[in-house]
Amino acid sequence: MTQQSSFNPQQFIAIVPAAGVGARMQAACPKQYLSIDNKSILDHTLSVLQSHPRIKRIVCAISPDDGYFGDSVFAHHQQVTRVDGGVERADSVFNCLHYLTNHLPKAELECTWVMVHDAARPCLSGADIDALIDFVQHQGHGAILATPVRDTMKRASTENGQNWVSHTEERQHLWHALTPQCFPLMTLYRALQQAFERDATITDEASAIEGFGGYVGLVEGQMSNLKITHPQDLALAELIIKAR
Numbered sequence: 325m326t327q328q329s330s331f332n333p334q335q336f337i338a339i340v341p342a343a344g345v346g347a348r349m350q351a352a353c354p355k356q357y358l359s360i361d362n363k364s365i366l367d368h369t370l371s372v373l374q375s376h377p378r379i380k381r382i383v384c385a386i387s388p389d390d391g392y393f394g395d396s397v398f399a400h401h402q403q404v405t406r407v408d409g410g411v412e413r414a415d416s417v418f419n420c421l422h423y424l425t426n427h428l429p430k431a432e433l434e435c436t437w438v439m440v441h442d443a444a445r446p447c448l449s450g451a452d453i454d455a456l457i458d459f460v461q462h463q464g465h466g467a468i469l470a471t472p473v474r475d476t477m478k479r480a481s482t483e484n485g486q487n488w489v490s491h492t493e494e495r496q497h498l499w500h501a502l503t504p505q506c507f508p509l510m511t512l513y514r515a516l517q518q519a520f521e522r523d524a525t526i527t528d529e530a531s532a533i534e535g536f537g538g539y540v541g542l543v544e545g546q547m548s549n550l551k552i553t554h555p556q557d558l559a560l561a562e563l564i565i566k567a568r
């Protein structure tokens with residue numbers, strides 16, 4: 325693996341992909357607009373990022389179809405830059421990066437790092453943001469929040485519509501990738517461009533950086549930083565947020 329050249333991060337900009345439809349949540353609206361403790365999930369996520377002193381600004385991708393929902397959230401997050409999302413999560417992230425390449429001075433682009441964080445992860449803690457920033461500033465390489473796998477991991481096969489254990493996977497050195505994922509802005513922009521050119525399947529920013537030959541650090545984060553994906557995740561997220 326070729327070593328990604330080191331950069332000295334001067335500033336951090338948060339990118340929040342929030343343009344999904346939330347199909348797995350099976351709700352009446354995209355899940356990022358569902359309410360927890362009288363605030364939308366997107367509101368909670370933007371508030372965590374906005375309150376962190378080391379994050380200079382936020383660029384958020386929302387679906388052009390979410391006009392009403394987006395307007396209600398951005399009414400009290402007016403300093404957040406709003407960008408149209410794309411078909412896939414990676415497209416939404418790329419649209420935010422592309423916006424920044426067109427609106428930041430070149431000198432600023434070269435020393436800016438982005439922290440890409442799912443709108444669907446409202447339980448992120450400030451301490452985890454600090455741990456990630458401290459790592460990349462010390463190491464000069466990009467990194468992601470992640471948690472080591474705790475359970476025995478089974479690979480499944482399906483027969484007659486039923487899942488069966490095919491085999492048990494080696495779980496040593498196996499981690500759950502979380503977000504934020506933090507990389508130099510222009511490195512991530514180029515890595516995603518290359519990933520799109522090779523038609524790669526990109527489910528997180530680290531995948532693009534790995535394919536681009538970069539190092540990706542793993543910074544252990546809190547399990548409570550769950551991605552709200554299925555209906556049962558909502559109650560758990562509410563407990564975590566109310567316990568903050």
Ligand SMILES: Nc1ccn([C@@H]2O[C@H](COP(=O)(O)OP(=O)(O)OP(=O)(O)O)[C@@H](O)[C@H]2O)c(=O)n1
Nearest residue numbers: 341342343344345346347348411412413443444
């Ligand atoms: N085209 C897309 C798809 C997803 N996302 C965002 O990426 C994050 C993680 O994606 P996921 O949890 O998969 O959200 P959805 O794609 O909305 O969920 P589903 O796959 O169940 O439809 C979410 O905050 C989602 O809003 C996005 O910005 N643009």
Ligand SMILES: C[C@](O)(CO)[C@H](O)COP(=O)(O)O
Nearest residue numbers: 413442501502503527528551
């Ligand atoms: C980026 C991510 O949250 C890291 O685990 C995950 O890859 C998002 O996947 P999704 O299918 O878009 O929810």
